[in-house]
Amino acid sequence: MSYLIDNNEGARYLLMGNESIVRGALEAGVKVAAGYPGTPSSEIIESLSKVGKEMDIYVEWSVNEKVAMEVAAAGSFAGLRSLCAMKQNGVNVASDFLLHLAGSGTRAGMVIVPCDDPGALSSVNEGESRYFARLVEIPLLEPGDFQEAKDMAKWAFELSEELRQIVMLRSVTRMSHASGNVVFGKLPVSDVHAEFKCDGFVLDPMEGIMTSAPVDYRHTQQQEKLNKAREIFEDCPFNTYDGPDSPELLIITSSACTLYSREAISILGLKDRVGLLKLGTTWPLPPKLLKKYLSMTDRIMIVEEVLPFLEENVKILAAEMAPEIGVKTFYGKNDGKIPMVGELNPDIVVNAIAQTLGIDYKAMPDEYANKAQGVAMAGTPSRELTFCPGCPHRASFWSIHNALELDGRKGFVCGDIGCYTLAILPCGFSSLKTTHSMGSGTGIASGFGKLGGFGFDQPILSVCGDSTFFHTGISALVNAVHHSSNFTMVILDNSGTAMTGFQPHPGLKVNALGDEVPSIDIEEVCRALGARVEVRDPFDLEETRKTINQLIEDKQGVNVLILRQICALSPEKKGKKKYEMTIDEEICLGENCGCNRVCTRIFRCPGLVWDKEKEVTRIDEVICTGCGVCADICPAGAIKKSSVLKEVA
Amino acid sequence: MRIFGPNELLEDVVKKDLCIGCGACIYLCPYFRSYMGKTAMLFPCTLTEGRCWAYCPKTEVDLDDLSKRFFDRPYDGDPLGFHGSVKISRAGSKFGTGSFQAGGTVSALMSFALNKGYIDAAVLTDRDGILPVPRLVTDPDDVLRCSCSKYTASPTLSALNQAIKEGYNHIGVVATPCQGLAIAKMRSNPTRIDDFTDPVGLVVGLFCTWALDFRAFDAFISERIDVDKITKVNIPPPPAEIMEIYTTDGKQEIPLDEIRKLVPDTCSYCIDMTSEFSDISVGVLEGRPDMNTIIVRTKRGQDIVDEAEKEGFLVLDDIPEENLEHLMWAANNKKKRALIKAEEDGLINTNQEDKRSYLRLNPEALKNIVA
Numbered sequence A: 001m002s003y004l005i006d007n008n009e010g011a012r013y014l015l016m017g018n019e020s021i022v023r024g025a026l027e028a029g030v031k032v033a034a035g036y037p038g039t040p041s042s043e044i045i046e047s048l049s050k051v052g053k054e055m056d057i058y059v060e061w062s063v064n065e066k067v068a069m070e071v072a073a074a075g076s077f078a079g080l081r082s083l084c085a086m087k088q089n090g091v092n093v094a095s096d097f098l099l100h101l102a103g104s105g106t107r108a109g110m111v112i113v114p115c116d117d118p119g120a121l122s123s124v125n126e127g128e129s130r131y132f133a134r135l136v137e138i139p140l141l142e143p144g145d146f147q148e149a150k151d152m153a154k155w156a157f158e159l160s161e162e163l164r165q166i167v168m169l170r171s172v173t174r175m176s177h178a179s180g181n182v183v184f185g186k187l188p189v190s191d192v193h194a195e196f197k198c199d200g201f202v203l204d205p206m207e208g209i210m211t212s213a214p215v216d217y218r219h220t221q222q223q224e225k226l227n228k229a230r231e232i233f234e235d236c237p238f239n240t241y242d243g244p245d246s247p248e249l250l251i252i253t254s255s256a257c258t259l260y261s262r263e264a265i266s267i268l269g270l271k272d273r274v275g276l277l278k279l280g281t282t283w284p285l286p287p288k289l290l291k292k293y294l295s296m297t298d299r300i301m302i303v304e305e306v307l308p309f310l311e312e313n314v315k316i317l318a319a320e321m322a323p324e325i326g327v328k329t330f331y332g333k334n335d336g337k338i339p340m341v342g343e344l345n346p347d348i349v350v351n352a353i354a355q356t357l358g359i360d361y362k363a364m365p366d367e368y369a370n371k372a373q374g375v376a377m378a379g380t381p382s383r384e385l386t387f388c389p390g391c392p393h394r395a396s397f398w399s400i401h402n403a404l405e406l407d408g409r410k411g412f413v414c415g416d417i418g419c420y421t422l423a424i425l426p427c428g429f430s431s432l433k434t435t436h437s438m439g440s441g442t443g444i445a446s447g448f449g450k451l452g453g454f455g456f457d458q459p460i461l462s463v464c465g466d467s468t469f470f471h472t473g474i475s476a477l478v479n480a481v482h483h484s485s486n487f488t489m490v491i492l493d494n495s496g497t498a499m500t501g502f503q504p505h506p507g508l509k510v511n512a513l514g515d516e517v518p519s520i521d522i523e524e525v526c527r528a529l530g531a532r533v534e535v536r537d538p539f540d541l542e543e544t545r546k547t548i549n550q551l552i553e554d555k556q557g558v559n560v561l562i563l564r565q566i567c568a569l570s571p572e573k574k575g576k577k578k579y580e581m582t583i584d585e586e587i588c589l590g591e592n593c594g595c596n597r598v599c600t601r602i603f604r605c606p607g608l609v610w611d612k613e614k615e616v617t618r619i620d621e622v623i624c625t626g627c628g629v630c631a632d633i634c635p636a637g638a639i640k641k642s643s644v645l646k647e648v649a
Numbered sequence B: 001m002r003i004f005g006p007n008e009l010l011e012d013v014v015k016k017d018l019c020i021g022c023g024a025c026i027y028l029c030p031y032f033r034s035y036m037g038k039t040a041m042l043f044p045c046t047l048t049e050g051r052c053w054a055y056c057p058k059t060e061v062d063l064d065d066l067s068k069r070f071f072d073r074p075y076d077g078d079p080l081g082f083h084g085s086v087k088i089s090r091a092g093s094k095f096g097t098g099s100f101q102a103g104g105t106v107s108a109l110m111s112f113a114l115n116k117g118y119i120d121a122a123v124l125t126d127r128d129g130i131l132p133v134p135r136l137v138t139d140p141d142d143v144l145r146c147s148c149s150k151y152t153a154s155p156t157l158s159a160l161n162q163a164i165k166e167g168y169n170h171i172g173v174v175a176t177p178c179q180g181l182a183i184a185k186m187r188s189n190p191t192r193i194d195d196f197t198d199p200v201g202l203v204v205g206l207f208c209t210w211a212l213d214f215r216a217f218d219a220f221i222s223e224r225i226d227v228d229k230i231t232k233v234n235i236p237p238p239p240a241e242i243m244e245i246y247t248t249d250g251k252q253e254i255p256l257d258e259i260r261k262l263v264p265d266t267c268s269y270c271i272d273m274t275s276e277f278s279d280i281s282v283g284v285l286e287g288r289p290d291m292n293t294i295i296v297r298t299k300r301g302q303d304i305v306d307e308a309e310k311e312g313f314l315v316l317d318d319i320p321e322e323n324l325e326h327l328m329w330a331a332n333n334k335k336k337r338a339l340i341k342a343e344e345d346g347l348i349n350t351n352q353e354d355k356r357s358y359l360r361l362n363p364e365a366l367k368n369i370v371a
């Protein structure tokens, strides 16, 4: 049994933020959960999928975030509490539906959990989900610690039910992935019956039709819901103040920045001079509450990550209240005290406070900083981002790169989001020349492929993972085929959503709950769409390269090349070597003309190590996965592979 | 002479569009490859001295050095290069018949050399459609499959590099003049490899005025002719001024003026019409489509020719005076044009330290030619 469903009230566990949210949802009796994998959000649906069977919850990994939200909405419409989870940019994908859902309202409690990634630790953007709450006019909650993450998650369902409106519970990487102590509440005894009532009066929120029209009526209702939320937030226990009655400086913050701010105040020993207003309900802001605290002082600092969302909203209120509370001085993003880019940490907040109050304090003295830097440089091996040993992407991009170089017409690759985004770096031979959102490489390629009439004659490739194919790649492919665009889409099929931890997707025979489900054959789909389809094993370098050259010479239509090879880290492959690799040191050319270390200088599988003293290459047997690919890139035949014999029982 | 590396090869040759795609730099290492007539560098190489630069016929060549190395005398600018006898020839009855470009002298010689063990493998040029395909041949009967000229530049020497890797050490090569020059550079061991032994047993050079750029020719011809039906391409000697294309549906003629537009610029810098660094050179003979012109340059070339004649593989005859005169006139013209052009571009005998020449030759020879 998972500890997440321990029903001892008062039990205490060390939980990751994402698990706290899950526990809160379980305590709220969530029945439907859907999401699309994306760091730092993935553990939410993953944890729910593990307890789904026992707790009688329907859990799915949907094809994309929009569909996930739609699936969850159906639960709410049918009277089941539901949740959908995604990373920050997933909200963009779901936002069209979100706008309309906010208009129609919900029935049983429905919560959307976006996990933002300030500092883009595992993203290619620093997108903000908070603005969506304001944009589509729904309430926004932000937990400030791990206990709150659980409690707030539970409360979010109740709030949603009270308002009949979807509620956004926003987390960030440092909240989702860090851990803290959480005291459990009770799990409800569930006994629900799902039914979608739609035969009542059309405008009836519980029995009418679910739609955002008539717009003036529904939109008015939506704003009434927001007003109600504002009132509820006035007395919400998740908004807390800590500090003197008349502080010299009032810090207003939320989310993980609460922890940084608290630490900063304590480091500087300013408990008696600086007040901390921690908001759990950040949209809409409760005006009375803010008035009370803004009146305490004239100097206000807003501590938040990335964009000045809180800062703007507080400033608007302060401007409106100015006749009563007086003119305030604000510190934060706009005056440059708090950076608009990247994550915050206690040091940044310490420096901001010290500067504002004219305290001579450096979070990290220069001397120490220099020393630390020196030690870090000398002591740690330089590690660049790279594909894992035995990764099929390295082999795929090797062939793609070589095919384009041989072709010599300045061909390029449009990519999107997945492990293969790394191919913008030398580990993928710098092949990717565009990367944006999920599936966008193929959409961009579809556009490039129509520019022939303007003299465009460079070969175009797009790459897309198998999971990404279903997410949004497929619609780009439909577009391309229909408009007779001309390019080659390479589907890097490693049989799973590898980047985020092998979540199942429609190409696989299993779903999030472990049930057997029909799989969708990418090859057949592409063929049915009218593309010319080839399937190759990327570990067969020469065959793959030849095929790519043939496909990019084809001046008509859309070609699809499926490069199929399971991810090196996949549970099926892990620990099982296909080949035992050795290097014949007598033959190895090393840095001499004839090789110049193509294996460790260019190909750079981490399983290959350059022995500086002996001037030969070595295999790192611990990390080599025995894929055998490097044997085919060695010009001298120094890298030998021998089949690992199957054990005879 | 100082040796440079791949970066200078890119700079001096590839980026200046001087690469003829001869294949001398292909398969020496993992970096240079040929595809559809174009030479590509797949990844950067950081070496400052490399065989790629040293073997390339379009990087700096010191003609005096090479001439001394192979013919024991400085380069004198003779229109036909250093040579012994100049005759006319065709394949003898012992070799049999087949489809040859002209008299079949080249195929007969290669087949004979393989048969007699003068060479252990032959590097020839086959074709796939109109794409020239380098071929390593060890069975004398396979020589015929590669007969006839492919008028596009071919990376033939990539097969020589592979043959060397595979351990052949008496390799025969049929080479155009630029390929022959690369072979000569390679045989002089410019990078001073310790255990170097000359792996080449025979070079039969072809006459050449120019070769076509494959990609340009392919695009041009594909629009007019079904490439798969082509059986032979011929350029009859002047004054015909046409290219004849034989297909399974008959013969088509294309004016040479149109074809010449597909010649890469690099050919106009080439001073060699008769493959001056070969053992034996072979070309066509004006007015006699069934015969070849043959120039013998080395002792081992002479021995093979003599023996082939004796054994009925080759039939030789004297060359008519006017043919010889015209050949010399044409060969000298090519030299003159190319040298004037290269000199205008500042590529001859440059004396600044850091500037590499295209050609080095003694000023006297230069004056003789250009005069």
Ligand SMILES: Cc1cc2nc3c(=O)[nH]c(=O)nc-3n(C[C@H](O)[C@H](O)[C@H](O)COP(=O)(O)OP(=O)(O)OC[C@H]3O[C@@H](n4cnc5c(N)ncnc54)[C@H](O)[C@@H]3O)c2cc1C
Residues within 6 Å of the ligand: B099, B100, B101, B102, B103, B104, B105, B106, B107, B108, B123, B124, B125, B126, B132, B146, B147, B148, B149, B150, B151, B152, B153, B154, B156, B174, B175, B176, B206, B207, B208, B209, B210, B211, B212, B282, B283, B284, B285, B292
């Ligand atoms: C690009 C090119 C241009 C030429 N220009 C002239 C010219 O201007 N004047 C002239 O007198 N002769 C020229 N020749 C030579 C001529 O066409 C005949 O090849 C020569 O006369 C030999 O005839 P053969 O009957 O003995 O050849 P065959 O017995 O038919 O044998 C031909 C040989 O040429 C080789 N070969 C074919 N194509 C190529 C290629 N692209 N690169 C390297 N080797 C190749 C084959 O391996 C084969 O062994 C040219 C040849 C080529 C390839």
Ligand code: SF4
Residues within 6 Å of the ligand: A583, A587, A588, A589, A590, A591, A595, A596, A597, A598, A599, A600, A616, A617, A633, A634, A635, A636, A637, A638, A639
């Ligand atoms: S590619 Fe082969 S020859 Fe070159 S360094 Fe690696 S093992 Fe040695």
Ligand code: SF4
Residues within 6 Å of the ligand: A389, A390, A391, A581, A605, A606, A607, A608, A619, A623, A624, A625, A626, A627, A628, A629, A630, A631
């Ligand atoms: S076999 Fe070679 S390429 Fe494959 S994991 Fe081992 S070292 Fe890397």
Ligand code: SF4
Residues within 6 Å of the ligand: B009, B013, B014, B018, B019, B020, B021, B022, B023, B024, B025, B026, B039, B052, B055, B056, B057, B058, B182
């Ligand atoms: S060696 Fe031949 S193929 Fe290579 S760069 Fe020089 S001319 Fe081109």
Ligand code: SF4
Residues within 6 Å of the ligand: A592, A593, A594, A595, A596, B005, B006, B028, B029, B030, B031, B032, B045, B046, B047, B049, B050, B051, B052, B053
């Ligand atoms: S220097 Fe040697 S290894 Fe480097 S590109 Fe040239 S031939 Fe290849």
